[in-house]
Amino acid sequence: MSALLYAFLYAPILVVIVYSFNAARFGSTWGGFTTRWYGVLMENPLAWAAARNTLILGLVSTGIATVLGSLLAFGLARFRIPLKSFTIGLLRVPIFIPDIVMAVALLMFYSLARQWFGLFELGLPTMIVAHVTFQIPFVTIVVGARLAGMDPSLEEASRDLGANEIQTFLHVTLPLIAPGIIAASMLAFTLSLDDFVVSFFTSGPGSTTLPILIYSSVKRGITPDINALSTFIIAISMAATLAATVLQRSWKYRSIRDI
Amino acid sequence: MITVRRDKAAQKNHVHSERDDRLRSTLTSGPGLMWMLCFLFIPLLAVVAISFMTRGEYGEIGLPLTLDNYRRLLGFGILGFDPLYPAILIRSLALGLATASICMVAALPLCFFIGRLPLGWRTAGLILIVIPFWTNLLIRTYAWQILLSPGGWICRLAEIFGWISPGTGLYPGVFAILVGMVCDFLPFMVLPLYASVEKIDWCLAEAAVDLGANGSQVFRHAILPQILPGLGAGCILVFLPATGQFVIPDLLGGAKTTMLGNLIQQQFGAGRDWPFGAAISFVALLLVMAGLWFRGAKQAGGEGGLL
Missing domain, CATH: 1.10.3720.10 (MetI-like)
Incomplete structure (x- = not known):
């Protein structure tokens, strides 16, 4: 029974990987093993452009979200903050809200800002802003969990020994929460790589990402080279998730319990 | 003597005045919070505002303020009762x-x-x-x-x-x-x-x-x-x-x-x-709020994690 459920969870991932090596072009029949579709994919300029956009979007948004989210977690954990419950509530919203609601909210916000101030022309920058917005809460949870699990006497010891607050943060707190920050950034990158809905609504001409490319291909009919592309994405996500899990053992389980 | 001095130093470091605390929290949490306010809270407010506005002839958003978008979602359109949208609402919930x-x-x-x-x-x-x-x-x-x-x-x-x-x-x-x-x-x-x-x-x-x-x-x-x-x-x-x-x-x-x-x-x-899209989004948002509130009410008094 449980084995069946595991099979159920992995069946879609496996079928995509297997079919990316399937020589048969159409239908669900097996036509022999081939790596031909990976060659087709490599020669597709659209896929390369989308990969480039995806990478820029993922790296830049992850960088911004990691810095802002980690600092936010630190502030929440260590200081009295005005409107603390409001802040925590606001951070919960992107986790629970259907992503399409967030997508259209940002779309309308960008459109109004464009009308009134001439800002936020749709494209990679607007997508980066959108991704950072849904990444920050996840970074804050992961880093916050790490901060909560930290022994406070270490920071006290550092201060007792005469270090000022910035020295304490740089030499004691930061090294201790570094694994959490790295794990958080990997998960944030995975979130960005996985996102389709928010990207779809906040993208402009020329800022197509890999998930958007996959979506439009699937709408026209699944082709084997799309399976090859998906296999790449699956491999990257799995590597990042596994690395993050090793860094921060079963953080997700811990933090969902806290929600 | 040394102990006393260390205690004083420790006290100086530990007990922040309220103003210092505000500075610290502004420097650490401020940017992230500002980001979430600008790109989550304000856009959601925009959703609420637009959901009460009227669609113009070419799809532009304008006045007058109206409840029509919500009425339509509940099935009361210009042409009388139409179960199309309520059916979608119920189907989604189901x-x-x-x-x-x-x-x-x-x-x-x-x-x-x-x-x-x-x-x-x-x-x-x-x-x-x-x-x-x-x-x-x-x-x-x-x-x-x-x-x-x-x-x-x-x-x-x-x-x-x-x-x-x-x-x-x-x-x-x-x-x-x-x-x-x-x-x-x-x-x-x-x-x-x-x-x-x-x-x-x-x-x-x-x-x-x-x-x-x-x-x-x-x-x-x-x-x-x-x-x-x-x-x-x-x-x-x-x-x-x-x-x-x-x-x-x-x-x-x-x-x-x-x-x-x-x-x-x-x-x-x-x-x-x-x-109309904003009205549907706001309904979905209210659903989430209700769920979170329900959960918060049940959890009140329990251990409070960060999120």
Whole structure:
């Protein structure tokens, strides 16, 4: 029974990987093993452009979200903050809200800002802003969990020994929460790589990402080279998730319990 | 003397004045909070505002302020009562509920199974549940198109059992949507439920057995009350996002299975009726707020994690 459920969870991932090596072009029949579709994919300029956009979007948004989210977690954990419950509530919203609601909210916000101030022309920058917005809460949870699990006497010891607050943060707190920050950034990158809905609504001409490319291909009919592309994405996500899990053992389980 | 001085230094470092504290929190949390205010709170306020406005002739947003968008969602259009939109609303809620129920039934035995594994294997069992969740949803969803299309082995198996007539597929349709939903949301149920299962006090179950309770009575009276918090958390975690899901019904459903997410998307695509789209979005948002409030009310007084 449980084995069946595991099979159920992995069946879609496996079928995509297997079919990316399937020589048969159409239908669900097996036509022999081939790596031909990976060659087709490599020669597709659209896929390369989308990969480039995806990478820029993922790296830049992850960088911004990691810095802002980690600092936010630190502030929440260590200081009295005005409107603390409001802040925590606001951070919960992107986790629970259907992503399409967030997508259209940002779309309308960008459109109004464009009308009134001439800002936020749709494209990679607007997508980066959108991704950072849904990444920050996840970074804050992961880093916050790490901060909560930290022994406070270490920071006290550092201060007792005469270090000022910035020295304490740089030499004691930061090294201790570094694994959490790295794990958080990997998960944030995975979130960005996985996102389709928010990207779809906040993208402009020329800022197509890999998930958007996959979506439009699937709408026209699944082709084997799309399976090859998906296999790449699956491999990257799995590597990042596994690395993050090793860094921060079963953080997700811990933090969902806290929600 | 030295001790006294150190104490004073420690005091100076530990007890911040209120103004210092404000400076510290502004420097650390300020930028992140500002970001969330600008790009989440204000856009959501814009959604609320636009939902009360009127769509112009060319799809532009304008005055007068009106409740028409909400009336339309409830079925009261210009041409009298039309059940189209209420049906979509109810269908979305029903599908969310069905997804949560199936996930619950599937997750219960799974959690007990993981809980009985040797200690090291438990973590592995949980990580194996989480990994697919972090893999692209779009990819996992279109994979079900392949798996459930006519001629696939799942359909052939269903034909042999006589569940479907030969040549037809299990996709597109409500069944395919449910399969995609459960596959996507199962981890959301398993994780909080497992946290409860792990903490079960089995002495209560033993006591119940000693007192002559049968299997179902033991579960009902000695175990279920202990895992209820986990079940509740899981149901909310599955139900809320499932109700507004867009990709899964879009790729696995047909024209007859429009859900809230699809309806929102239509207003921002060809339909271009932003005020109506904003009204639907606000309803979805209120649903989430209600769910979170319900959860918060139940959790009040309990241990408060960061999130």
